[in-house]
Amino acid sequence: MLTKSKVLFFSFIFQLTLHAQNEILINLPENSWYGAPNTEMARVFPDEDPGGISGPNAIIGAWGGGTYDPIHHQMILWGGGHDDYYGNEVYVFKLNSLTWERINNPSQPSFNAEQNGDGTPTSRHTYGGLAYLTAANRFFARGGSRAGDGWQVVKTWTFSLEEKKWYDMSESQYLASGALGNSCVYDPVDDLVYLGCNDPNSGLYSYSYDENVWKQLNSDYFYLYPMALDTKRRLLFVIGEGFLFTYDLANKNFNRVIWTTTGSAGILNSGSDHFGLAYDSKADKIVAWNGGPVYVLDPETKIWTTRTASGAPSPTMTGIFGRWQYIPKEDVFVAITDAEVNVHFFKLSEGGGGGEEPTIYRVGANQTYKLPSQVSSLVRDGDTVEIDAGLYEGDVASWYANDLTIKGIGGKAHLKVNGQHAEGKGIWVIHGDSVVVENIEFSGASVPDENGAGIRAEGNVLTIRQCYFHDNENGILGPNEGEIVIENCEFAYNGYGDGQTHNMYIGPIDKFTVKSSYIHHAKIGHNIKSRARENHILYNRIMDEGDGTSSYAIDLPNGGKAFIIGNLIQQGPQNDNYTLVAYGAEDLIYSENEFYAVNNTLVNDYDEGVFFLNAPSVSTFALINNLCVGPGTMV
Numbered sequence: 001m002l003t004k005s006k007v008l009f010f011s012f013i014f015q016l017t018l019h020a021q022n023e024i025l026i027n028l029p030e031n032s033w034y035g036a037p038n039t040e041m042a043r044v045f046p047d048e049d050p051g052g053i054s055g056p057n058a059i060i061g062a063w064g065g066g067t068y069d070p071i072h073h074q075m076i077l078w079g080g081g082h083d084d085y086y087g088n089e090v091y092v093f094k095l096n097s098l099t100w101e102r103i104n105n106p107s108q109p110s111f112n113a114e115q116n117g118d119g120t121p122t123s124r125h126t127y128g129g130l131a132y133l134t135a136a137n138r139f140f141a142r143g144g145s146r147a148g149d150g151w152q153v154v155k156t157w158t159f160s161l162e163e164k165k166w167y168d169m170s171e172s173q174y175l176a177s178g179a180l181g182n183s184c185v186y187d188p189v190d191d192l193v194y195l196g197c198n199d200p201n202s203g204l205y206s207y208s209y210d211e212n213v214w215k216q217l218n219s220d221y222f223y224l225y226p227m228a229l230d231t232k233r234r235l236l237f238v239i240g241e242g243f244l245f246t247y248d249l250a251n252k253n254f255n256r257v258i259w260t261t262t263g264s265a266g267i268l269n270s271g272s273d274h275f276g277l278a279y280d281s282k283a284d285k286i287v288a289w290n291g292g293p294v295y296v297l298d299p300e301t302k303i304w305t306t307r308t309a310s311g312a313p314s315p316t317m318t319g320i321f322g323r324w325q326y327i328p329k330e331d332v333f334v335a336i337t338d339a340e341v342n343v344h345f346f347k348l349s350e351g352g353g354g355g356e357e358p359t360i361y362r363v364g365a366n367q368t369y370k371l372p373s374q375v376s377s378l379v380r381d382g383d384t385v386e387i388d389a390g391l392y393e394g395d396v397a398s399w400y401a402n403d404l405t406i407k408g409i410g411g412k413a414h415l416k417v418n419g420q421h422a423e424g425k426g427i428w429v430i431h432g433d434s435v436v437v438e439n440i441e442f443s444g445a446s447v448p449d450e451n452g453a454g455i456r457a458e459g460n461v462l463t464i465r466q467c468y469f470h471d472n473e474n475g476i477l478g479p480n481e482g483e484i485v486i487e488n489c490e491f492a493y494n495g496y497g498d499g500q501t502h503n504m505y506i507g508p509i510d511k512f513t514v515k516s517s518y519i520h521h522a523k524i525g526h527n528i529k530s531r532a533r534e535n536h537i538l539y540n541r542i543m544d545e546g547d548g549t550s551s552y553a554i555d556l557p558n559g560g561k562a563f564i565i566g567n568l569i570q571q572g573p574q575n576d577n578y579t580l581v582a583y584g585a586e587d588l589i590y591s592e593n594e595f596y597a598v599n600n601t602l603v604n605d606y607d608e609g610v611f612f613l614n615a616p617s618v619s620t621f622a623l624i625n626n627l628c629v630g631p632g633t634m635v
Helices: 004-026 055-061
Strands: 032-035 065-069 074-078 091-094 099-102 130-133 138-142 156-160 165-168 183-187 192-197 203-208 213-216 227-230 235-240 243-248 253-259 276-280 285-289 294-298 303-307 324-327 332-335 344-347 360-363 384-393 397-399 405-416 426-430 435-438 440-443 453-457 461-465 468-470 474-477 483-487 490-492 504-506 511-515 518-520 528-530 534-538 541-543 554-556 561-565 568-571 579-583 594-598 601-604 610-614 620-624 627-629
Touching (some): 055 074, 065 138, 065 324, 074 130, 130 183, 138 183, 138 192, 227 276, 276 332, 285 332, 440 453, 453 461, 568 579, 579 601, 610 620
Parallel strands (some): 276 324, 360 384, 384 405, 397 426, 405 440, 426 453, 468 490, 474 504, 483 511, 490 518, 504 528, 511 534, 528 554, 541 568, 568 601, 579 610, 601 627
Antiparallel strands (some): 065 074, 130 138, 138 156, 156 165, 183 192, 192 203, 203 213, 227 235, 235 243, 243 253, 276 285, 285 294, 294 303, 332 344
């Protein structure tokens, strides 16, 4: 039988394993390859093969593409098509755990058609036509060579990972241009996909998810031309026809500018347009690969160099496309070359380009970046994000950088999401360690499992100051390790209303501190619920007022050390429970269990009540100089 303590132990070991995997990638030596063991995609193939001469291996082997999803920190692969494979299932490779997952099962295939009978897209060669739209939190796919006759498909599709559902975007302006050999990138600043098409209507196009509209920007020819977005200069780099050329997205200049480069430019004349192209934002380099040496371009000097190292995987003969990506969190490139070969990683430069200075990103209506999500995949360890005061509707993000500061400027930046969510978890999912969040307002978090949070904390140390959390399913939902500090904040009207969600819900971390904050009107759940080993609840107002319906004002269900000092704690006449402060109400899971309540004022406006509920066998339960007002028993 698994007890709560055993579950916590296994969770801790699992977290250590994930941390160790990430540390391997982060600490790879400069100019080195690493094949992650037991990471063959074939491990998660479906039991029943829906058909095709090559089977599901063709998802990679038959001109299959991929893309990086920074919100969930994973690669997404989708492919097949023509006579090679008829299954249309979606695969993800999770970079935190280095494991594969098949998101859905293949549909009953249709042939020589755009979509299957169940309304999902048929399998296809996807080339470079895949992207991840961070603002919409959707996987994007356009074009390809369909199952059966291999004819081009031209519809635009998006896929919700949380819903595991495809969306046909065909109400958009119909893009009838050639769909074989597409290449695309997503620009988070413009919130646009830029896509290059071949005949009959060649050109560079943009796609707006919000408007569901395609626009033709020029008539340049593209066919299997790899693309990469330089996020520093906002230049779109493209290689094709033996040339390197760019488009200036920052200035909306869509005239092709051909670069004259020197050095080891063999990639330009390789005779293959099937290689991967990506931008290393730490090293500030454009990097290309599909077997053999890694080609590196310095955009400042316009000089190509090459890197060779042992341990590289064999190339994919039909092309790697978007299965070569730069991953900022670990500062590595990922290369997925074969379904029966381990996923490989390449480290270009130790320390990410020589210890660059931290960056301050400005976000706001009058800034380069309009939404916080546009910088969430750009920030690095030690950076700062300053968000202008204002309303940011529907914007959600996952944050992976460590030692990161995110703060509102000139007033609170209000993230009002109305049910949008990151990773199916909340408004912000914070994975990084030692993160500070200041002066932000969070509202409207709801997710399919009814446990959405304003902030879902998954890193090691998090500090929150002067923030306002309201009308979410949880205000904050905490992790299983580390430390959380909350200062001078307000939490109000959070909770789904089922008693399982709360203003604050903190997991079994090492230490939790909340001080000088106003916490009130939890919806049926508790105002503060913490499973931490050590809790410091200091100088707060914890209230229901006259109309609140919370359960406990404070719930510390697993004991540990608790210091409740200098608080005003009030239970309203409509409360869902008659206890104000509960300690050890579920299980005492820690070796040291000590409770101290000092200099608090407790007001019970309910018709009966218990001011303090304590578990038996507590070594120390000290009530010192507390003022209790209203009916009820002390303990």
